[in-house]
Amino acid sequence: MSEGPGLRERKKLRTRHALIAAALELFVERGYEQTTVSEIAAAADVSTRTFFSYFASKEDVIFHNTREGLERVLRVIEEPRPGDRAIDLLTRAVTSGFSALAFDERLQREIAPVNALVMTVPSLRARGLLLLFESQRELAEALHRACPEEVSLVEASAVVGAVIGGGKLAAFVSMSNGASPEEMLAAGRQATELALSALRAASPPPS
Known part of the structure; x- marks a missing residue:
């Protein structure tokens, strides 16, 4: 070969x-x-x-991993296992995203400079917000397609926004308070887990 x-x-x-x-x-x-x-x-x-x-x-260099990361979590949602509920798919998708970051040292090294640039350069901040919105839209649509009987598109948008938006916000707030890249990831993961736990409690499995 x-x-x-x-x-x-x-x-x-x-x-x-x-x-x-x-x-x-x-x-x-x-x-x-x-x-x-x-x-x-x-x-x-x-x-x-x-x-x-x-x-x-130059903007595409800053956001070079956005599409790859989104497609990774989309694949999880688009390939449900028997008995999966929306909360199961979203949990597994989020876990896969954080796991990929945890094992990619190059991406970890990029987190601090990339986030600092996005926070301080107006054009990058605008692009980042647009990409975040578009990513959440795609995830919500995929979740609705995977579980159409369980969640409407509005409901899927709400849960995706709560989980992904909460994680992103926690990471950026921690960064603005001087957190290291590892602490930023931990804050983002903790926030998503809190949101997922709240959603799971609000939507118990059918008896």
């Missing part, structure tokens, strides 16, 4: 990771708005054209 495709994919991942690392370092050192795409490419030792083959803009 040829190893060509695997080697090419690893090379692409290395280039992608190099661009992300270079961009974040420059954003922190020089400021997001002051850093150009050409400077990021040069720092990663690639051409500007290569940068645009991986990312459409």
Whole structure:
């Protein structure tokens, strides 16, 4: 079996990771708005054209993991097990998201600089809020499709908003109070678990 495709994919991942690392370092050192795409490419030792083959803009570098993370939790919801209720699917989806973060040291290193940029750069804050809204919408629609007899679209939107919104808020509040990346993740996880516990208590299994 040829190893060509695997080697090419690893090379692409290395280039992608190099661009992300270079961009974040420059954003922190020089400021997001002051850093150009050409400077990021040069720092990663690639051409500007290569940068645009991986990312459409500087903003896309900041939010590079958003779609991948969303699709991970969507897969959980879209593949229910026999007897699963909406709260079971949402719990498992949230757990899978936090587990992925816990085992990805590279993403953990990015949490602090990315969140600091999102909180301080107006254009990134706006993009972050839009992505959060869109992610919650997709999750709510998926939950409703998976359990149409149990939760309406409005109800699915409410529970997703409570769990995901609560976790995001707790993480950002902890960051604004000087928490480390590990403490931010812990705060977000605690908030989602509290929300899930409240929802589970409000929706006991049928007798």
